[in-house]
Amino acid sequence: MTEILQSQGLDPLVVDGVELGSRLIMGTGGAPSLDGLGAALVESGTELTTVAMRRYTPAESGSLFQLLVDHGIRVLPNTAGCYTARDAVLTAELAREALETDWVKLEVIADEHTLLPDAVELVDATEQLVARGFKVFAYTNDDPVLALRLEQLGAVAVMPLGAPIGTGLGILNPHNIEVIVSRASVPVVLDAGIGTASDAALAMELGCDAVLLATAVTRAQDPVRMAAAFRHAVEAGRLARTAGRIPKRRHALASSSMEGRAEFL
Amino acid sequence: MHQGTADVAVIGAGIVGLGIAWTLLDSGRSVTLIDPAPAQGATFAAAGMLAPVSEYHYQEEELLGLTLESVGLWPGFAAPFGASGAYLATPTLVVGFDAADRTALADLNAVQKAHGLDVEPLTLREARRMEPLLAPQLSCAFLTPGDHQVDPRRMHSALLAAFRERGGVVLEERAEALLWNDDGARVTGVRLASGSTVAAGEVVVANGLSSPELEGLPDGLKLPLRPVYGDILRLRVPERLQPFLTATVRGSVRGIPVYLVPREDGTVVIGATQREDGMAGASAGGVHQLLRDAQTLVPAVAELELQEVTARARPGTPDNAPLLGRVRGPDGQDLPGLIIATGFFRHGVLLTPVAARAVQELLDGTDQGRWAAFRPDRFGADRFSADRFGAGRRAPRLLNEHTVEAHA
Numbered sequence: 292m293t294e295i296l297q298s299q300g301l302d303p304l305v306v307d308g309v310e311l312g313s314r315l316i317m318g319t320g321g322a323p324s325l326d327g328l329g330a331a332l333v334e335s336g337t338e339l340t341t342v343a344m345r346r347y348t349p350a351e352s353g354s355l356f357q358l359l360v361d362h363g364i365r366v367l368p369n370t371a372g373c374y375t376a377r378d379a380v381l382t383a384e385l386a387r388e389a390l391e392t393d394w395v396k397l398e399v400i401a402d403e404h405t406l407l408p409d410a411v412e413l414v415d416a417t418e419q420l421v422a423r424g425f426k427v428f429a430y431t432n433d434d435p436v437l438a439l440r441l442e443q444l445g446a447v448a449v450m451p452l453g454a455p456i457g458t459g460l461g462i463l464n465p466h467n468i469e470v471i472v473s474r475a476s477v478p479v480v481l482d483a484g485i486g487t488a489s490d491a492a493l494a495m496e497l498g499c500d501a502v503l504l505a506t507a508v509t510r511a512q513d514p515v516r517m518a519a520a521f522r523h524a525v526e527a528g529r530l531a532r533t534a535g536r537i538p539k540r541r542h543a544l545a546s547s548s549m550e551g552r553a554e555f556l
Numbered sequence: 557m558h559q560g561t562a563d564v565a566v567i568g569a570g571i572v573g574l575g576i577a578w579t580l581l582d583s584g585r586s587v588t589l590i591d592p593a594p595a596q597g598a599t600f601a602a603a604g605m606l607a608p609v610s611e612y613h614y615q616e617e618e619l620l621g622l623t624l625e626s627v628g629l630w631p632g633f634a635a636p637f638g639a640s641g642a643y644l645a646t647p648t649l650v651v652g653f654d655a656a657d658r659t660a661l662a663d664l665n666a667v668q669k670a671h672g673l674d675v676e677p678l679t680l681r682e683a684r685r686m687e688p689l690l691a692p693q694l695s696c697a698f699l700t701p702g703d704h705q706v707d708p709r710r711m712h713s714a715l716l717a718a719f720r721e722r723g724g725v726v727l728e729e730r731a732e733a734l735l736w737n738d739d740g741a742r743v744t745g746v747r748l749a750s751g752s753t754v755a756a757g758e759v760v761v762a763n764g765l766s767s768p769e770l771e772g773l774p775d776g777l778k779l780p781l782r783p784v785y786g787d788i789l790r791l792r793v794p795e796r797l798q799p800f801l802t803a804t805v806r807g808s809v810r811g812i813p814v815y816l817v818p819r820e821d822g823t824v825v826i827g828a829t830q831r832e833d834g835m836a837g838a839s840a841g842g843v844h845q846l847l848r849d850a851q852t853l854v855p856a857v858a859e860l861e862l863q864e865v866t867a868r869a870r871p872g873t874p875d876n877a878p879l880l881g882r883v884r885g886p887d888g889q890d891l892p893g894l895i896i897a898t899g900f901f902r903h904g905v906l907l908t909p910v911a912a913r914a915v916q917e918l919l920d921g922t923d924q925g926r927w928a929a930f931r932p933d934r935f936g937a938d939r940f941s942a943d944r945f946g947a948g949r950r951a952p953r954l955l956n957e958h959t960v961e962a963h964a
Contacts, residue, residue, distance in 0.1 A: 326874040348834035
């Protein structure tokens with residue numbers, strides 16, 4: 292895998308010691324059909340996909356989990372819909388038992404109007420889950436202080452939002468995302484708020500290690516086409532980040548130098 | 557014990573199985589209908605919207621064709637039952653709540669128009685002239701005159717009474733297994749849980765989510781069904797608020813769908829959630845969401861008497877379209893004696909007449925492959941590998957190497 296990526300100028304994402312060939316992490320919410328979701332996931336090239344444990348039970352809707360297994364996509368259970376640390380810990384334990392993974396995307400939301408993380412509960416839940424041996428992917432506000440705090444508590448990845456869940460508003464505070472990236476020593480995953488491909492490319496250019504999105508694909512008119520767009524966008528953004536962009540200047544700078552130009556006397 | 561012989565045995569007496577049984581009886585065949593509890597599954601919960609236009613979803617064109625055909629069949633299908641069948645040609649009003657709902661519904665409207673569907677934008681004043689109890693602060697409204705309704709419980713009881721009256725046999729028992737002839741080449745009947753048998757020239761499997769549990773399904777046939785639970789409410793309108801609504805109102809409230817179906821008997825049905833959480837009973841969160849969003853669209857919902865909270869599972873399929881037709885045997889030919897008719901998901905009531913027509917054509921041999929898109933064995937093992945956009949997984953190519961085909 293690494294060789295193929297390297298031949299394309301790309302490098303794998305490493306989280307908790309696991310190499311992933313794609314830096315696009317997908318969610319499953321909002322998909323109009325299971326087949327449509329499957330086709331979009333495959334097209335996206337994702338190797339890690341998050342599933343809400345409160346919305347899908349591995350027991351009854353085996354087909355969603357089966358679909359991921361069939362395509363070699365790792366499941367990242369999440370605690371969507373949890374409002375308290377206690378709720379989130381119980382949900383994570385359920386996921387660990389059902390899916391035999393200690394990875395969990397921790398989501399503790401404050402209220403249903405904003406779906407923003409509740410910082411206090413989030414910190415509590417991270418501490419408890421880490422103590423219980425979970426590998427916590429912490430969904431957080433775009434707050435550099437909170438992000439660092441979560442990392443210090445043992446999160447294996449921090450996942451700041453670009454904008455509130457489902458809004459498609461893109462990255463509202465690129466400066467904060469850059470600050471989070473500059474201080475983090477665990478992977479930073481831009482999670483939530485992505486509306487279209489350029490948002491994902493921007494996240495990668497800002498230095499995020501990966502992008503997580505769901506509704507931008509699942510609720511698009513043509514989810515497969517949009518999934519392809521995001522696959523390209525994330526790769527383009529990563530390439531641009533690692534290529535070293537030019538500085539922004541206030542004044543023009545000719546791309547061809549003046550030297551060696553013919554002089555007419 | 558032998559429980560008789562019929563031309564056709566239909567397993568499952570929900571609205572789909574019963575509709576098929578009735579149509580086949582009407583075609584002169586003898587029919588035995590087998591179900592331990594007729595109309596207690598999804599039929600019991602269903603709102604009965606006959607709404608191919610407002611239920612259309614992007615890229616589900618095969619299903620659209622089927623639903624459109626069926627909505628056209630409904631008046632004729634319901635005609636013999638008159639008022640007792642509770643078919644109503646009430647229109648459907650689609651409304652949005654916030655600005656994003658307006659954008660989403662306008663985008664959908666453009667595609668509906670491109671498909672030649674009958675849906676007209678209304679001003680909010682026009683919509684509120686039609687339905688004065690609509691909230692003033694909506695963001696958009698569309699009228700779909702061809703999206704009608706039926707009361708599934710009343711239609712089912714009218715159908716069942718007529719079926720019995722015309723000599724149809726109803727066995728209120730659980731079907732346990734399909735019976736095959738000695739060389740295993742064709743299905744010849746049904747074994748019931750009591751051990752008795754029904755011999756039949758053809759067996760129609762129409763028992764929804766229970767279908768995969770049937771013993772003796774053809775080797776290798778997987779019926780990819782999953783339970784998609786729905787919560788649905790029934791409310792009574794007090795005298796002073798009647799008429800509450802004259803049209804079915806479907807809304808998108810901050811991106812979440814909700815509908816209100818007014819019945820002739822002064823009740824209103826509010827639905828429906830879609831849950832895959834495995835909880836068979838009604839969800840408190842689901843009921844809250846329905847009442848909250850219905851009240852956002854029609855504030856007077858708060859004045860209604862909440863009479864019933866119901867939850868049932870719908871048989872969902874991977875592509876949201878039904879599993880309808882014959883299945884191939886080991887020799888690649890269709891297995892005689894067996895037709896599958898399940899997986900109708902959210903459209904069981906709407907699709908009942910067309911399912912009955914399809915089964916009748918398959919039995920008569922007049923189908924000419926019309927229903928092939930819905931074959932129960934259409935799901936291959938690796939159906940997502942088409943790679944429409946050129947670049948395969950982990951192997952992106954240069955942009956100029958692949959062509960993105962234009963949308964049909």
